Amino acid sequence: MLIKSFSNISIWSILDILVVSYIFYKGYMLIKETRAEQLLKGIVLIIALIPISYLLKLDMLYFILNKTLTIGVLSVVIIFQPEIRRALEHLGRSAFDDHYLNNREDFNTIINEITIAVQNLAESKTGALIVMEQSTGLNELIGAGTVLDAKITSNLLENIFVVNTPLHDGATIIRNNRILASGCVLPLTSNNSINKKLGTRHRAAIGLSEVSDALVIIVSEETGVVSLAINGKITRGYDKDRLKLILTKVVENRNQKRVKTAGEKVRSWIKVKTER
Structure with a gap:
């Protein structure tokens, strides 16, 4: 019987199982170590208790769990809207990215200017x-x-953050080789497990990295310690060389993905033309 069952499985059934497994895996990785992970555990527990309460004829418990699960679906969408938004943004990244530096000389120059400014600020x-x-x-x-919309230079970055100047208290946003804006207000993280010693500047950096794939550099005005926030995580204690290494890897990885995506689009276009 078991051998007969396996013989009825087609290659499409196996592919279907693999795709669904991958979707569940990626979904779990997106909510791992977030508030949604704890909620998911609670939902799994409720789902497991529903058939148990039915078999044991615990009518009141069965009724409560059923209603809780029904209301819970709507509650999840409302309460975890930031996590859902982050997941959807994650799915939409890379394939539609049109922003990238044209050559190594460009981003080496940009990274040098940024790291020099950060070192002096620290x-x-x-x-x-x-x-x-x-x-x-x-x-x-x-x-x-x-x-x-200015060219990136270490002098300009340092001047922006001079204390008591109009733009020093907000964030400066860089896109490729341009400083687009300064004095920008970032969303604060709602993660209560973050070190209480971290101030508003650090919480804003983490908050933005939770809802986007931006890399945020923070210089503490109390200690001069340089930190990086990315993907909702913060790491501290960067010197100039280590910061330069991390920024170089991030930009190179992004450019490689962009070139690969562009190549795939060209190959796809050529294939369509050939088929026609």
């Missing part, structure tokens, strides 16, 4: 918040700040 303990936009567009934040 040495003088000048607070700073620098956002490097990637695939997720940040136009809504840029529009709310002061638009500069």
